[in-house]
Amino acid sequence: MKVKSMNTRAMITTLLFLISLAFAEDPYRFFEWHVTYGNISPLGVAQQGILINGKFPGPDIISITNDNLIINVFNHLDEPFLLSWNGIRNWKNSFQDGVYGTMCPIPPGKNYTYALQVKDQIGSFYYFPSLGFHKAAGGFGGIRISSRALIPVPFPTPADDYTLLVGDWYKTNHKDLKAQLDNGGKLPLPDGILINGRSSGATLNIEPGKTYRLRISNVGLQNSLNFRIQNHTMKLVEVEGRYTIQNLFSSLDVHVGQSYSVLITADQPAKDYYVVVSSRFTSKILTTTGVLHYSNSVAPVSGPIPDGPIKLSWSFNQARAIRTNLTASGPRPNPQGSYRYGVINITRTIRLANNLGHIEGKQRYAVNSASFYPADTPLKLVDYFKIDGVYKPGSISDQPTNGAIFPTTSVMQADFRAFVEVIFENSEDIVQSWHLDGYSFYVVGMELGKWSPASRKVYNLNDAILRCTIQVYPRSWTAIYIALDNVGMWNMRSEIWERQYLGQQFYMRVYTTSTSLRDEYLIPKNALLCGRASSSHR
């Protein structure tokens, strides 16, 4: 009887929810952002930063599931500029994705109004400038998407909610970093680590007894980071839009491009405690600290700065413990576990190996030997205007090749509604971090060594986490499942910015012959045109 009455209650919630949908139009939120250069000195040395409305980091976007975000971006820099949205799916709308393969850059002195919808999404993400090495100068900020009113969230409302953008940092100007790579070089180790744009003094204010949500994103360029707070455990609750099994951790690995939400409770004696971020898997460990400050604190930070983990096995164990809470509601009232990804037949297996080498004497990176070079025209516009000769679908193989790396504008064609398995294979000694725009995927397996079909035996086909950025450990593999339900031109890239910039990326062209608006929206009316897509060329 008890079970039955629960079901009735769930049904009523769903009904009320559907009724609320029928009468409410998805709300609009308007933003006007001015992007400028400005002096910043996060490591004590003045350098040129990229500010949004005068701020470094930029303002947070606070939104609710299905909101329309209308963001008018004015580029006051002396070079072209684009913002992209890490983790925002841009449903049916890769035209707004903000990477060069999908949009023309905003020219200096001009503006562009993005119209994004955070359709069927919740969670913690961030935005960042996608061209060149702009990301090394700032221009990033947090994105929060909260649940709609009638949808239960699997933890009590926290007393407050903090964005923590952590990342490694160089004192060198972004144009000089880019020039070093353009000249064939590699980047040195970063100079330090920042928490919300600061190398010291970042402070989290808390009141005794209360619980807070921290949304932690690694917006850096190279390094995996470990996040921890002295004498406080963190309860993991959300990963890139998915509510998790609520495990307690004393520290958390955050790889480049990843986002996590944790809850912390002010349950320790009233004083100040270290917030620590340190680099992971580096020969020299970079560390920076901030402060967790109790409102009734009687003493400044003290004691040793807590150490981070050392072993790779620790990271593997943590990664395997990050799983979906199947009974919690996601963006909709139905449970996150109601889509049974484990019983769907795979229609294609793609194995992606990262490689490196030289092209014309210069350092380059590649995927299955294909080293990506951008075309003279955004690929999505090439498709839209049916311009020939810019790229070839199939210019990157589905499997690792043993050949030398070669230059190409790599595009992998995939069928709309296919259900694909992707295995990332890393034979190098560093951690990789991969991101796919337009999608979240199930992380079904992750092991040391070489993948083989027999490796499928260890896949988690029940409660794998669904996310958009995933690490691949040194000499290891990671397997994901993707339901290709979002038509468009989507960037698959290394989040390690040097590698992305030097070719470790490609585009996944999720394609259908249908031209129905049900499957993909039309090009936005205000779309910027450039290259062979500019009016003078058509």
Ligand SMILES: *[C@@H]1O[C@H](CO)[C@@H](O)[C@H](O)[C@H]1NC(C)=O
């Ligand atoms: C630039 O901003 C103006 C308003 O100031 C707006 O009307 C126009 O559509 C914007 N341009 C683009 C390309 O979005």
Ligand SMILES: *[C@@H]1O[C@H](CO)[C@@H](O)[C@H](O)[C@H]1NC(C)=O
């Ligand atoms: C952290 O907790 C330990 C064990 O309870 C205690 O000895 C230590 O003093 C605490 N550290 C700080 C900075 O309060």
Ligand SMILES: *[C@@H]1O[C@H](CO)[C@@H](O)[C@H](O)[C@H]1NC(C)=O
């Ligand atoms: C999963 O979510 C439910 C809410 O639907 C919550 O009651 C439960 O504690 C969560 N389970 C875990 C293990 O976090």
Ligand SMILES: *[C@@H]1O[C@H](CO)[C@@H](O)[C@H](O)[C@H]1NC(C)=O
């Ligand atoms: C998957 O494939 C098997 C055999 O190839 C078939 O029997 C089964 O019905 C398929 N399952 C689904 C969900 O399509």
